[in-house]
Amino acid sequence: MSWDANSPDNTDNADNVNSINIGDRHEGTGSGRVILHSDLNNFYASVECLHHPEIREKPVAVCGSQSTRHGIVLAKNYIAKKLGVKTGEAIWEAKLKCPGLVVVHPNYALYLRFSAEARRIYKEYTDNVEAFGIDENWLDVTGSVKLFGSGFTIACEIGERIKKELGITASVGISYNKIFAKLASDLRKPDAVTFISEDNFKDIVYGLPVRDLMYVGHSTGYSLNRMGIFTIGDLAGASLKLLTGKFGKWGETIWMFANGYDITPVMKNDSEPVIKGVGNSLTTPRDLTCNEDVRILFCVLADSVATRLRRHHFKGRTVQIYVRDSCLGFIDRQAKLGDFSNISTEIAAKAYDIFRRNWDWSKNIRSIGVRVTDLATTGGGFLQTTIFNDDARIRLEMLESSIDRIRERFGNYSIQRGLLLIDQRLNANPAEENIIHPVSYFR
């Protein structure tokens, strides 16, 4: 039973799943690994269409709020996609192509719940589940094939369960490494299972454009094209020395990816990734036009960053800022604090200091970010402290911890800094409001 007019008929029989069985063998070959990559199709739009049957047969786009200048297309359904709506474009651009477009505002709590439900299904097959953003996961089922069947069988079963239990569809790729598994899931959408083996990856992968490879973005792709490298096959056959000469270590990494030599493991779901930095950024409802605006924003961001540092028992010594102007150019700069800190006022002051030394106000500011790196743990670890009287800082730490507790009980906006009264429009809760980013592949 299929409710998506654009997806093929689906049955409960895994043999009839829309899939490619390429090669005679469905299980891991030579390297022995069986890696799945599951990508929930048009995730936000699919969840919204599930909950609102009345819009399913219409072009739908989930978009951020125009009033807070987040008015871009976050996801679209297949009907909207066929009419030319693209993820990332502004709402007005999408509506020009598709005047009947149904615009839905995002419900992140709902998407997070569905993401957790999908992971619950994955964890019934393996504990080696690694999330890559809210709607993608890698699964290492090498140790599970004897229990549940081949990688192909597991992938089909997962696809069917997601359809039945969650009411949305997924594309699942199977291969012997994470890169090719992701390429496989990208090949056929929606609701498909695709297998790339060591025997046939050259036939399937090498003809693809080089920008289809993970971490080959616009800029790297352009540089590769200028070197005469247009396909993944070209990249795999290129000289490693040439690539490292042009891109450094990165050149070696993408060469390894193209040749199927990636051996990075799928991280277990109970392992915490190493946190290297904590940051928040915001696109503001209006351009920032003066230093006071920026001070307010740094205050908001530093508050959020400091809270998260304390929550994870970290202090940091380096503050980075990121500033994007109204023409979308940007700078990022950093500087060290005098001491390890998770105190909001110190982080905000350093961020503002860096900003004053590096911004000439030739343009107004559209978005701004603060990040603290060079972290050390506060619980059980050893931190080099100052020999000077630290009472004032200790009192500040206690004050901010008290603020954390008040906010936990009564909400983020229950206690705020007086500075934010100057312009309440610039106030926000970046840690909890619409911040969902794919995590880095490299941890």
Next chain:
Amino acid sequence: MEKVYVDVIVKYTKEGQKLPLTVIWKDGRRFEVDRVLDISRAASLKVGGQGFRY
């Protein structure tokens, strides 16, 4: 077909199961549950939603 939100009287068992006993309709009528035939995670495509289907 439309989605309707109703009150349900539920039994929580020692084993952690939740079993519906009575459905209370919007006009106050009570419908006793004779027997629970199946409990499964499922999405409702007809009226939209996802959760446990009884």
